[in-house]
Amino acid sequence: xxxxxxxKMTALLCCGLVSACAVLDEKRDANIxxxxxxxxxxxxxxxxxxxxxxxxxxxGIASLDEQxxxxxxxxxxxxxxxxxxxxLRLALALSLPNxxxxxxxxxxNTLESPPxxxxxxxxxxxxxxxxxYRQAQERQRLRDEQRRHENxxxxxxxQRLRDEQRRREAELLDEQRRNDELQxxxxxxxxxxxxxxxxxxxxxxxx
Numbered sequence: 001x002x003x004x005x006x007x008k009m010t011a012l013l014c015c016g017l018v019s020a021c022a023v024l025d026e027k028r029d030a031n032i033x034x035x036x037x038x039x040x041x042x043x044x045x046x047x048x049x050x051x052x053x054x055x056x057x058x059x060g061i062a063s064l065d066e067q068x069x070x071x072x073x074x075x076x077x078x079x080x081x082x083x084x085x086x087x088l089r090l091a092l093a094l095s096l097p098n099x100x101x102x103x104x105x106x107x108x109n110t111l112e113s114p115p116x117x118x119x120x121x122x123x124x125x126x127x128x129x130x131x132x133y134r135q136a137q138e139r140q141r142l143r144d145e146q147r148r149h150e151n152x153x154x155x156x157x158x159q160r161l162r163d164e165q166r167r168r169e170a171e172l173l174d175e176q177r178r179n180d181e182l183q184x185x186x187x188x189x190x191x192x193x194x195x196x197x198x199x200x201x202x203x204x205x206x207x
Contacts, residue, residue, distance in 0.1 A: 048125050049124035049125050049127065049128045050124075052088060052092065052128055053128070055092070056092045059092070059093070059096065060096060060097075064099070067093070067096055067099055068099075070093055071090075071093040071094075071096075071099070071101055074086065074089040074090040074092075074093045075090060077089060077090075078110075082113070084117055084125065084129075087110050087111065087113070087117055087129075088117060088125065088128065088129055088132075090110055091107050091110050091111055091117070092132070094106055094107040094110065095107055095132050095135065095136065104136040104137075104139050104140050105140075107132065107133075107136045108133060108137070108140075111129050111130075111132060111133045111136075112133075117129025117130070117133070
């Protein structure tokens with residue numbers, strides 16, 4: 001093959017390889033998703049929610065003194081700046097089990113106050129806040145149900161006591177009535193006895 005033709009073939013082959021690489025690069029670029037700011041924010045919020053959950057697990061097994069320190073620190077932080085992060089921090093401290101400061105009413109108010117942590121279900125952080133909110137509501141419902149049950153039992157006990165008192169009063173009245181009747185019979189017998197004695201005395205005194 002003449003030298004000129006070889007050079008032409010080499011040039012054509014190089015052009016083909018360059019074109020093929022360009023096509024592959026375009027296809028590869030087309031398969032790479034463009035970073036979405038919303039998706040990035042959601043991912044960050046998801047990581048934040050996982051961090052909050054990890055912190056809550058750690059706090060849950062801490063000593064009561066450490067839990068109290070976190071509760072006081074969360075109160076101070078929220079008083080200084082009422083943002084979502086500080087609201088969630090205090091809500092988690094208020095939702096700890098078996099602590100003297102646990103207060104579901106305050107927890108609900110903390111989560112409901114603006115900026116609310118229960119209004120955006122698409123946000124992982126807000127989902128965590130909403131979960132705490134629903135759990136507090138459920139605890140309140142159970143307490144109210146338990147209180148109603150205890151009140152019903154108390155009312156039943158009071159009713160039984162009232163019934164028992166009325167029964168005893170009726171028994172006492174019956175007993176008093178029987179005593180009165182016996183006393184009347186006894187008085188009648190005494191009068192009869194006295195009459196008999198008087199008649200006997202009159203007979204004995206008659207000449």
